[in-house]
Every structure is written in structure tokens, then in C-alpha cells.
Amino acid sequence: MSCKIQIHSGGKKGKGLGETVMDKYFKSVNLVAASLRLGLRSGLVTPWLLIFGTVTSGQTDIDVGPYVQFTDPYTAVVRWDTPEARDSIVEYGTSDSLGLRVEDSSATTAHEMVLQNLQYKTKYYYRVGYSSGMTELFGDVHAFDNAINYARMDCSSVASPYPVDSLSSLYENAAEHIISQTGIKKGYCLVYGCGDGRLAFELAKRSDLIIVGVDTNSTKINTAISRLMEAGVYGARVKVREVASLDSLQFTKYFFNLIVSDHIISEGTCVGFSAEMFRVLRPSGGTAYLGQPAGCPNELTQEELEASLDAGGLTYSTSNDDNGLWSRVVRRRLAGAGEWPRQYGNLDNAAFAGDTLEGATQTNQLAVQWIGWPGADFGADRNPRMPPPVMSNGRLYHQGLDRILAMDSYNGAIYWSLEVPGLLRVNTPRDSGYVCADGHGIYVAVDDDCWHLDGDTGIRARTYKLIDEGMEWGYVGILKDVLYGSAQLDGAHYTNIWGGPGWYDHRSDAGATAKVCSKYLFADDTSTGTRMWTYDSSDPDKGVIINSTITIGGGRVYFVESRDPDVEGYASGRIGISDLWNEQYLVGLDANTGAILWQQPISPVEGIPVFYLVYADETLILVSSNSATSKYYLYAYDADTGGATAGWSSNPVSHSWTTDNHGGHIQHPVVVENRLFLEPRGYDIRTGADLGITIGGRSGCATRAGTTGALIYRGSGRQIAMWDIYSGTVSAWAKLRPSCWLSTIPGGGMVLSPEGGGGCSCNEWFQTSMGFVCKEPDLPSR
Numbered sequence: 001m002s003c004k005i006q007i008h009s010g011g012k013k014g015k016g017l018g019e020t021v022m023d024k025y026f027k028s029v030n031l032v033a034a035s036l037r038l039g040l041r042s043g044l045v046t047p048w049l050l051i052f053g054t055v056t057s058g059q060t061d062i063d064v065g066p067y068v069q070f071t072d073p074y075t076a077v078v079r080w081d082t083p084e085a086r087d088s089i090v091e092y093g094t095s096d097s098l099g100l101r102v103e104d105s106s107a108t109t110a111h112e113m114v115l116q117n118l119q120y121k122t123k124y125y126y127r128v129g130y131s132s133g134m135t136e137l138f139g140d141v142h143a144f145d146n147a148i149n150y151a152r153m154d155c156s157s158v159a160s161p162y163p164v165d166s167l168s169s170l171y172e173n174a175a176e177h178i179i180s181q182t183g184i185k186k187g188y189c190l191v192y193g194c195g196d197g198r199l200a201f202e203l204a205k206r207s208d209l210i211i212v213g214v215d216t217n218s219t220k221i222n223t224a225i226s227r228l229m230e231a232g233v234y235g236a237r238v239k240v241r242e243v244a245s246l247d248s249l250q251f252t253k254y255f256f257n258l259i260v261s262d263h264i265i266s267e268g269t270c271v272g273f274s275a276e277m278f279r280v281l282r283p284s285g286g287t288a289y290l291g292q293p294a295g296c297p298n299e300l301t302q303e304e305l306e307a308s309l310d311a312g313g314l315t316y317s318t319s320n321d322d323n324g325l326w327s328r329v330v331r332r333r334l335a336g337a338g339e340w341p342r343q344y345g346n347l348d349n350a351a352f353a354g355d356t357l358e359g360a361t362q363t364n365q366l367a368v369q370w371i372g373w374p375g376a377d378f379g380a381d382r383n384p385r386m387p388p389p390v391m392s393n394g395r396l397y398h399q400g401l402d403r404i405l406a407m408d409s410y411n412g413a414i415y416w417s418l419e420v421p422g423l424l425r426v427n428t429p430r431d432s433g434y435v436c437a438d439g440h441g442i443y444v445a446v447d448d449d450c451w452h453l454d455g456d457t458g459i460r461a462r463t464y465k466l467i468d469e470g471m472e473w474g475y476v477g478i479l480k481d482v483l484y485g486s487a488q489l490d491g492a493h494y495t496n497i498w499g500g501p502g503w504y505d506h507r508s509d510a511g512a513t514a515k516v517c518s519k520y521l522f523a524d525d526t527s528t529g530t531r532m533w534t535y536d537s538s539d540p541d542k543g544v545i546i547n548s549t550i551t552i553g554g555g556r557v558y559f560v561e562s563r564d565p566d567v568e569g570y571a572s573g574r575i576g577i578s579d580l581w582n583e584q585y586l587v588g589l590d591a592n593t594g595a596i597l598w599q600q601p602i603s604p605v606e607g608i609p610v611f612y613l614v615y616a617d618e619t620l621i622l623v624s625s626n627s628a629t630s631k632y633y634l635y636a637y638d639a640d641t642g643g644a645t646a647g648w649s650s651n652p653v654s655h656s657w658t659t660d661n662h663g664g665h666i667q668h669p670v671v672v673e674n675r676l677f678l679e680p681r682g683y684d685i686r687t688g689a690d691l692g693i694t695i696g697g698r699s700g701c702a703t704r705a706g707t708t709g710a711l712i713y714r715g716s717g718r719q720i721a722m723w724d725i726y727s728g729t730v731s732a733w734a735k736l737r738p739s740c741w742l743s744t745i746p747g748g749g750m751v752l753s754p755e756g757g758g759g760c761s762c763n764e765w766f767q768t769s770m771g772f773v774c775k776e777p778d779l780p781s782r
Contacts, residue, residue, distance in 0.1 A: 061082055061083060061084065061086070061130075061137075062080055062081070062082055062128065062139050063080075063081045063082055063083045063109075064080060064081035064446075064449060064451075064460075064463055065078075065079055065080030065081060065111075065128075066078055066079065066080035066111075066126075066128045066139070066142065066421070067079055067080070067418055067419060067420040067421065068126075068144040068418065068419040069416060069417070069418050069419075069458055070146070070149040070150070070151040070417060071114075071151055071154070072151050072152070072153060072154040073120065073149060073151060073152075073153065074116065074117055074118045074119075074120070074146075075114060075115065075116050075117075075118065075151075075154075076114075076115045076118060076124075076144065076146070076149075077112055077113070077114055077115070078090050078111075078112070078113045078114075078115060078126060078128060079110075079111060079112050079460070080111045080128050081109055081110055081111065081463070082109050082111065082130065083109065084109065085107035085108055085109050086107055086108070086109075086111075086130035086131075087103065087104060087105050087106065087107055087130050087131050088103060088104040088106075088108065088111040088112075088113050088128070088130065089101070089102075089103045089128065089129045089130060089131070089136060089138075090102050090103070090113045090115065090126055090127070090128050091126065091127055091129070091138070092115060092124055092125060092126035092127075093124065093125060093126075094119065094122055094123070094124060094125070095125060096125045096141050098125060098126070098127070098141070100115075102114070102115065111128070113128075118146050118149075119146065120146065121146060121147040122145075122146050122147070123143060123144075123145045123146070123147070124143065124144055124145075124146060125141050125142070125143050126141070126142055126143070126144070127139055127140060127141045127142065140421075142421040143419075144419040145377075145419070147377065148374070148377055148378055148400075148403065148417070148419075149417075150373055150374070150405070150414040150417055151416075151417075152208055152210070152236070152237060153233065153236040153237055155204045155205045155233050155237055156205055156206070158204075158205060158231050158232065158233060159231070160201065160202075160231070161201070161227040161228070161230040161231040162196075162198055162201070162227060166297070167198065167266070167297075170265065170292075170293055170295060170296060171198045171199055171202045171265065172202055173293045174199060174202070174265055174292065174293045174324075175199060175202035175203045175205070175206050176206065177293060177323055177324070177326070178203065178258075178260055178289050179203070179206050179207055181289060181326070181328070182258060182287045182289050182328075184207075184209070184257050184258045184287060185206075185207040185208050185209060185456070186207075186208050186209065186257070186408070186413065186415045186456055187209060187210070187256075187257030187258070187282070187408045187411060187413045187415075188209065188210050188211075188212060188255060188256050188257055188258075188282075188408075188411050188413055189203060189207075189209040189210070189211045189212070189256065189257065189258040189259070189260065190212055190213075190214070190251075190255075190256040190258070190259045190260075190277075190280065191203075191211060191212070191213040191214070191240075191260055191261065191262050192214065192246065192259055192260065192261045192263070192271065192272055192277055192290075193214070193215055193246060193261050193262055193263025193264070193267075193271040193272065194213025194214060194215045194220075194221075194224060194240050194262050194263075195215060195217075195220050195224070195262040195263060195266050196220050196223040196224045196227060197213060197223070197224030197225075197227055197228050197238065197240060197262075198262065198266075199260060199261075199262040199265060200213045200224070200228070200238045200240070200262070201227070201228060201231065201233065201238065203260070204233055204237045204238050208415075209237075209257070209258065210237065210413055211237060211238045211239070212238075212239055212240070212241070212256075213238065213239070213240035213241070213262070214240070214241055214242075214243045214246065214249065215240070215242065215243070215246075215263075216242065216243060216244065216245065216246060217242075218242050221240055221241070221242045224240045225240060228240070245272075246271050246272030246273070246276070247272055247273040247276055248273075248276060249276060249280060251280045252280075252367065252368075252369050252370075252773065253279050253280060253773065253776055254280070254281070254282050254283055254286075254334075254369070254410045254749075254773060255280050255282060255369070255370075255410060255411050256280050256281055256282055256286060256411070257282050257285075257286050257287070257408065257411070257413075258286070258287055258288075258289065259277055259280070259281055259286075259287070259288040259289070259290075260288075260289055260290065261290050264290060264291060264292050264300055264305075265292045265293070265296055266296075266298070267298050268292070268296060268297075268298030268299050268300045269298075269300065269304070270290075270300070270304065270305060270308035273311070273312060274308050274309050274311055274312030274314055274329075275311075275312030275313060275314070276312075277312070278312055278314055278329065278331065281329070281331045282331060282394065282408070282410045282411065283331050283332065283333055283334045283337065283394065283410065283748065283749070284331075284332070284333045284334075284337075284393050284394035284410075284748065285330065285331070285393070285394060286330070286331040286410075287328060287329065287330050287331075288328070288329040289326060289327075289328055289329075290305065290309075290326070290327050290329075291305060291324055291325045291326030291327055292324050292325060292326075293323065293324035294322060294323065294324040294325075295324075296324075300325060301325075302318060302320050302325055305318070305325060305327050306318060306327065309327060309329065314329050315329070316328060316329045333748075334358070334748065334749040336354075336355070336356035336357075336358060336708075336749065337355055337356070337747075337748050337749035338353035338354035338355030338356075338707075338746065338747060338748075339353055339391055339392045339393070339437075339747055339748070340353050340355075340388075340389075340390055340391040340392075340705075340745045340746065340747040340752075341353075341390055341391070341392045341436055341437045341438060341478070342390060342433055342435075342436050342437075342477060343387055343388045343390070343428060343433035343435075343742070344388075344433070344614075344668060344742075345705070345706075346553075347436075347477045347479060347484075347551070347552035347553065348551060348552065348553035348614065348615040348616060349551050349612065349613065349614045349615065349668075350614055350615070350616050350669075350670065350671040350672075350706075351614075351668055351669065351670040351671070351703075351704065351705050351706055351742075352670055352671055352672045352705070352706035352707070353746070353747070354708070355707045355708070355746040355747060355748075355749065356707065356708045356709070356749070357707050357708075357709065357710070357746060357749060357750075357751065357774055358749050358773075358774035359709070359774065360709070360710075360774040360775075361707075361709035361710040361722065361724040361725070361726065361727075361729075362710070362722055362724055362729060362731040363720075363721070363722050363731040363732060363733050363772075364731055365774060365775055366751060366772040366773060366774055366775060367772065367773060367774075367775045367776075368770060368771075368772060369410065369411070369412075369750060369770075369771040369772055369773040370410075370411050370412035370770065370771045371412070371768055371769070371770045371771075372412050372768065372769060373407075373412070373414055373768075373769060374398065374400065374405065374414075374754065374755055374769055375755055375758070375767055375768055375769070376755055376757070376758025376759065376767035377758070378398070378400040378401070378403065378405070378755065378758075379399075379400040379401060379739075379755065379756060379758050379759075380400065380401040380424060380426070380497045381497050381502075381758065381759035382737075382738075382739045382740050382756055382757045382758060382759050382760050383497065383502055383503050383740055383759060384426035384427065384494075384496070384497040384502045384503065384504060384740070385426055385427050385428045385429055385504045385701075385739075385740055385741040386399065386426055386428065386739055386740075386741060386743070386756065387399055387425065387426075387428050387433060387434070387435065387741075388428070388741065388742040388743060388745060389743060389745055389752065389754050390435055390436065390437045390442065390745075391409055391437065391745065391747035391748060391752060392437035392438055392439055392442075392455075392747075393437075393438075393439040393440075393455065394408060394409050394410060394748055395407070395408065395409060395415070395437070395455045396408070396409045396747070396752050396754065396771075397435065397437055397442045398754040398769075399423070399424075399435065401424060401497075402419065402420055402421055402422065402423045402424045403417060403418060403419045403420065403423065404417070404418055404420065404423060404435075404442075404444065404453075405417035405418070406441075406442070406453075406455055406456075406458060407754075407769075409747060409748045409750060409752055409771065410748065410750070410771070410773075412769065412771060415455070415456060415457070415458065416456075416457060416458030417458070418453070418458055420446060422446065422447060423444070423446055424495055424497075425445075425493040425494065425495065426494045426495065426496070426497060426502070426504070427494035427504040427512065427516075428741050428742075429504070429548070429610045429666045429668070429703075429741070430494070430504070430512075430513060430514065430515050430516055430547075430548060430610065431474075431493060431494065431516040431547050431548060432474060432475040432486070432516065432518075432547030432548055432550050433475065433476065433477075434473070434474065434475070434476050434493070435476055436476045436477050436478045437455075437478075438478045439455075440452075440454065440455055440461075441453050441454045441455035441456075441461065442455065443476050443478050443483060444476065445472070445473035445474065445476050445485075446473075447472055447473070448465065448466040448468075448471060448472050448473055448490075449463050449464065449465050449466070449473060450463070450464040450465075450473050450476055450483065450485060451463055451464075452464070452526070462526075462529065464483060464485070464524055464529055466487050468487060470489060470490050471487040471488065471489060471490065471519065472487070472488055472489070472490050472491070472492065472493070472573075473485055473486075473487065473488075474486040474487060474488040474492065474493070474516065474518045474547055474573075475518065475521070475547055475550050477550075477552055478526070479552060479591070481525060481526050481527055482523050482524070482525065482526065482532065482591070482592075483523065483524045483525075483526050484521070484522070484523050484552065484557065484591075485521075485522055485523075485524065486518035486519075486520065486521045486522070486545060486547065486550065487518060487519050487520050487522070488516060488517065488518045488519060488547070488573040489519065489571075489572060489573030490573075491572070491573070491574075492516050492517070492572065492573025492574050493516060493574075494516070494574070503740075505661060505662065505663065505666070505701065506609075507608070507609055507627045507660055507665060508608055508609075508627045510576030510577075511576075513576060513608050513609055513610075514572075514574045514575055514576030515546050515547065515548060515574070515575055515576070515580065515611060516547045516548070516573060516574055517544045517545060517546055517547060517562075517567075517573055517574070517575045517580075518537075518544070518545040518547055518550075518573070519536070519537050519538070519544065519545075519573075520534055520535060520536040520537055520538075520545075521534070521535045521545055521550070521557065521559065521589075522534040522535070522594075523591070523592075523594060532592075532593075532594070533593055533594025533595075534594065535587075535589060535594055535596075537561065537568060538568075541563070541599075542561065542563070543561035543562045543563035543564070543567070543568060543583065543584075543585060544561055544562050544563075544567050544568055544570070544575070544580075545559050545560075545561045546559065546560050546561065546562070546580070546611060548610070548611055548612055548613070549611065549612065549613035549622070550613075551613045551614065551615045551620070552591060552615070553615030553616070553639070554615065554618055554639050554640075555590070555591050555592070556588050556589060556590065556591055556597060556639065557588070557589040557590075557591050557594075558586070558587065558588050558589075558613060558615065558620055558639070559586075559587055559613065560584055560585070560586055560587075560602070560611070560613060560622070561584070561585050561587060562579070562580050562581070562582060562583055562584050562585075563583040563584075563585060564579045564580070564582040564583045566579040567579050567580055567582070576608075578606070581604075581606045583601075584601070584602050584603065584604070585599050585600060585601055585602065586599070586600045586602045586620070586622070586637060586642055587599045587600075587642075588639070588642050597642075598641055598642040599642065600637070600642040600643065602622070602635070604622060604624045604633060604635055604652070605624050605626045605628075605629070605633050606624070606626060606627075606628075607623070607624030607625050607626065607633075608625070608626070608627050609625040609626075609627060609665045609666050610623070610624075610625045610665075610666040610667075610668075611623070611624055611625070612668055612669065614669055614671055614676075615639060616671040616674075616676075616685055617673075617674060617685060617686070618638070618639045618640060619636055619637070619638070619639060619645055619685050619686070620636070620637040620638075620639050620642075621634055621635070621636055621637075621669065621671070621676060621685060622634070622635040622636075622637065623668075623669055623678065625657070625665055625666060627665075629654075630656055630657050630660055630665070631654045631655060631656050631657065632654060632655055632656075632657065632667075632678055633652045633653075633654045634652050634653050634654065634669075634676070634678070634683065634688070635651060635652045636648045636651055636652075636685065636688060645688075647686050647687050647688070648687060648688035649687070649688060649689075650688060651688060653683065653688050653690070655678075655680075655681050658679055658680055658697075658698070662700055662701045663698070663700070663701040663702060663703065663740070663741075664679070664698070666703075667679045667698075667703050667704070668703045668704070668742075670704050670705065670706040670711060671685060671706075672706045672707075672708065672725065673708070674686055675691065675725075677695055677704070677706070677711060679695060679698060679704075680694045680695055680697070681693070681694070681695070682695060693728070695711060695723055696711065696713065696715055696721060696722075696723030696728075696730040697715065697716065697730075698713055698714055698715065699714060699715060699716050699717060699718045700714050700718040700737075700740075700762075701714070701740035701741070702714035702738050702739065702740055702741060702742065702743075703741060703742050704742075705742060705744065705745050705746060706746075707746045708725075709724065709725050709726060710722045710723060710724055710725055711723045711725065712744055712745075712746060712751060714737065714738050715730055715732050716730065716732065717732065717734075718737055718762060719732040719733055719734060719735070719736055719737060720732065720733050720736045720737065720738050720744050720753060721733075733772075735764060735765055735766050736753065736765065736766050736770065737757040737760065737762075737765045738753065738756050738757060739756030739757060743755075743756025743757075744756075749773065749774065750771050750772060750773050751771070751772040752771050752772075753769065753770050753771070753772070754769040755767055755768055755769045
């Protein structure tokens, strides 16, 4: 007989495994020898295997992953890629000794294995591998936590609790048609006039929607509750409530992704007031899809349907064909709503993305829109200056402890979450940001790759790769169809989250203030993945790029680089040596071609605590925080030429830190239109003139984000606060704190605050996620 020999290897995928070749060789020989001795004693291995059964290496050939996505409360999918087609093995269990196993003998490069019947609120360990002859090769043991599983109940196989009758196929067809025509399967759905819940049930079977039904008929509501409880979906996926009137619902505005009506199907009449329906419809693609399939016993005419929509002043489109009569209403992006696709807003690093918050400038002008997941267990800790959340197209993306999720900005519904080993990057003030969102999803750097994750599903739609040995992906920025990235030495990014060193509040300690730097900068075409251009520091007259200065605006890419030979030859991508401040150049490239437009030698003061670059209105502002003087220095440059801005009478301008701890010396500037705010001062970016203001006082760590009328930050009492730019008034939300960097952002006309304060030694905080929206005026009587 013969037996397979398991060999485990760890380290970074596809690039060597954290050991020398000789280490792996001797480990393999020792494991093989031990296994063969055991086999000989047990009679499982014949002596000839000693001669012909040698295993050459224990290296697992894994190209991407592994990572885990939850699909329902008790099921997870493990995904990974291999460069060559292999079989698939996952070993897993509730301890690192594993014990459970799933496998698939079919060969593939894109592996996907389903783990079922997981225990509730239980941490699991797993490793992935494949067969190689008589050997099984495995990668590192990783972990995922089913306590942080936000997936909802899968209703696709639930039997209908409703009688099989003439309406059965009508409701099935209606639900199929609604889902296929709108494409909306996530978020919240309102069934306007829900009747006995048949349409709600059929939609739940075909989607991941959280469905809320409303009706004025108490008998039908009671029937709906009884039927849905019988099916086991009530509360888990569907809820219904009796309301006094459909003309005025007790829901906050902008809440529902999809609005439909059961009443139109069953009764053939429109109910409620269409303007009220539109009030609760989510911006940025929320859809009301109203009508009935062909063959309904009570037919609705096109004139009646459109008259109902006209009464609310709505814009719609109508189809009347073999699929029935249907009208579609789509709510566009809110006027004055901005997005927050990168860590400091847009790619210009201004920490302002144009959001007006519908005119709100104080917390008392905002109301809670939603409250819920994720909680404090999702994140690493408030301490290590975690990357900010990002937002685009109504989706909010939030990073935690080697995990990331997408949720709906307007109602807090979680679309998906991934557990990704090695994802975590911290000490944001000394790095560039490794995620960026667009209308389709999010781009995130993982090791030497950049993943494009679909915003609705979390599926990895495309993987962009570095091909250089010893390099990892650094900067990530997406603008239209171009992906901007940088390559930095392996291990350049910060990962420590523990103790004082993991606080990153230092003034001069190189272990915390060293700047993450890149060897080259590049642009890829997102549709083809082809490289458009590369700016390489190894070329003559080029230098090592300081990541925190990479900025894009006005059709150009800007950064500060050091051409000092000792910096260029430095063995780490995290550079804290004094030579970094030698031979510095400010460089401007054409964003489309990478051509050098200009390069200017500069001599700013050493920015050891932090060193930032911001673009606004054809002006570049370089902010250098200096430990020797305890001051911020602001330098202004013309974005078109790189020369010093002529309009500044004093260049640089400077002012003292408010404190040398708890973030007072590492604040990031906010540029709102032509005004730059940097604690505690404000400046006119056209002239450098001091605006003569003192912005609202900060308490505790964290930095600021801007709207057209306010700065959002950590104010008095360490609570999330707003400083009114126009009046100077400060207001705050009691018992709500941010992370120690930036976890509360404006976006989509809202203030979005996914939980970031967990782990704080100061107690009594809400450790939950919340969204705020501008309060509505009193609604007119109808």
C-alpha cells in the first residue's frame, strides 16, 4: 500500500514562504522521513517508496487568497487562486488542530469551497491546499469568526406557506420580473400595500432583500404574520406592520432600495400617495417598480397607474407588454451630495468632497437615519490610526481586523463581508491609503495584488497584479477607467496594533513616524488590466516616492520624492532616516501618459511627525509638521508649473501645534473651496492670508473631514462634533466617539459613522454604527 504525505508550508503566497530554500528542503526531508518511518512501522508504506518517494519541496503554489465570505448564518465560502489548475482541499475546525475537511478533485485555477453547518458565534481555523502526486501541500493556518457574520437567512428553498391557487404563478412571475428588471437584490424593500404577504414572500425567496410590508388592513396583516411565521421567514427576512395611512409613513426619508405594491397585483388599484412613496425611496438608484403581471383578475389600466404617479409629480417610464403593465421610478443622486472614495475624500487629499449635507451645519439639524452593525468586534481597535471608511454610489465600505464589508449608506443594510488574512494596514498618517471606491465597487490592495470587489456582491471581479519579486502593492486610486497604484518593498506597510508602539502618536520615534515609500508609481487601464505608464525611481534623475504625498487633481499626478542615494538604496520601504529630507523634488506627471510635466527641487523643513500634500483650485499645499519647532509649515505651489505660488506674501506660513500628543501634531488639513483649515487656524489658499479664525477645539485623537458648511471631528468630551464654518458654533452627539484617526465621514448627503471607537479605555460610548441625515421639515397634511 501507499499513503499520501501532508506537508505544510507558510509565508507569503507565490513569492517564497518566509523561509529559505534550504529551510524548506530540510523541513520537507524531515517530514517525509518521519512519515515514512511511521508508514514502515505500520505496514502502510513498502520499502521501495524510500527510494522512489522523495518529496522535493513543501511550497504551496497559491497566487491569490485564501479569503472567506459568509453566505448565510451557517455557511461560508473559501476562495483562492492558483497559477496552475489544481484540485481543492480545505481543512478547518474550531481549533488550530482543524479536524474537518472538504475537497474537490476537479482541477481549477479559481478555487471555491463551501463550508456548511458552521456553529453560531464560533471562531474557525482553516488552511487550503492541493494534491501533488502522493503529497498534499498546504498553506498557513488562518482564522475567520462566525460571530462577525452578517449574512441573512437564505430563503430560496423555503416552501411557500400559501395555498396553490390561481394567484400562485402570478406572484411568482411578478417577483421574478421585478428582480430581473430592477437588478436590486440587496438592501431594504418596501411592499406598499402588502396584503397577506405573498409578494413579500416571493421576493424574499429570490433575493437577499430585507422586506418590510405595510398595509392599513389589520386582517391582512394578521394573515401575513401567520403565514410568514409558518414559513420561518418572519423576523429573519420579512416584517409587516399595520399603519393608519399609506399617505404618511413613519419611516425616515431615503430609506428603501426597492418599493413595490402587492395591492396593485391583487386588487388592481393604486394605494397611498406616490410623493410619500418617493420620499422614502433611496437616492443613487433606489427604484419603485409598480404594476402587475399579465392575467391578474383585477386589471389596472395604464391611465390609472400613470395618474397615480403624476399626482406625486414623479418622473417615470412605463412598459405594457406580455410581461404586464409596469412603471419604473428611479431616484437619482441627491443634489449637493458628495462621495468619499478615498481616505481623504477624493484623490486630491482635500478631506472635502463637496457634500452640502442638504444645508445642515450642526448636529441638531441631523437625525438618526439608521443604527446597527458593525459593532466594536469588527475592528482592530480605535488605537492604531485605522484607514477611514470610503463611500461611493450609496455604498459605504468599512475595514476592520483583516476584514472588510460593504453596507448601504442610506439604511445600514450589510451587503457582504470578507475575512481576508493580511488585509490590515494601519498608521494611516504615514501612508497613502490602500483602498478606493467607485460606482461599481471597491479596489483594495492585498499583498502584491489589487482586488476589484463588486459593490453589491463582494465577488472579486478582477485582480490587478504586480510582477516584481519582493514588492507589494501600495497606493490605490481609481479615476474613471484608470487605476493608479504604487509598488513598495514587501512589509513596508504598518501592521502592529498593540500597546504604545501601536498608537502611532509619536513625535520623532522612527518606529512610528517612518514614512511608507514606494519604488515606482504606475497607471493601469481597468478594462484591460494593461499598464499605461510607469514612473520608476530606479531610472536616472528619479527618486523614492513618499506615499503620503501622492495626490491627483487637475489631470495631473503629484508627489514628493527623495533622490538621496542612501534613501534609494535603503533596505526597507518604511523610511525614517534623516536622509529622506535630502534632495527632495516635487514632481508633476500627466495623469494619462505619465509624462513628466515639471519637477522642482524643494527644501521644506523636516516633516517627521507627518508630511502631507493636498491639491485644490490649481494649488498644491505641502504640510510639514516639524518636531524641532512644534509647528506646522504650509508651502504653496502652482499645480501647473510646480513653482512657488506667487500670490502668497509669505511662503511658507506656519503656526504652532495645539498639543504634542493625542494627534495635535499630526492633523491632516481640510480644504473647503478656497479655505484651508489646519488646527487651530484657517488660511486663504489663494493668498496664504490667515483668516483670523479658531476652529472648534479637538479633544482626544482623530482628525477632521469637511462639508461645505462644517468640519466633522472629535470635539469636546471626545464626542463626534461639528464646527459650523459660518457661525463658529460647535455641536456634538453625546456618547458617540470616532476612531483615533478618521472614522466619521460625509457622503451621499449624510454623515456616516461606522463603529471605530472600540477598545477605548474611556468608557460609556455607543459601540455601534450610525448614519445621520438632514432633518425633514414638518410634512404638510394630506
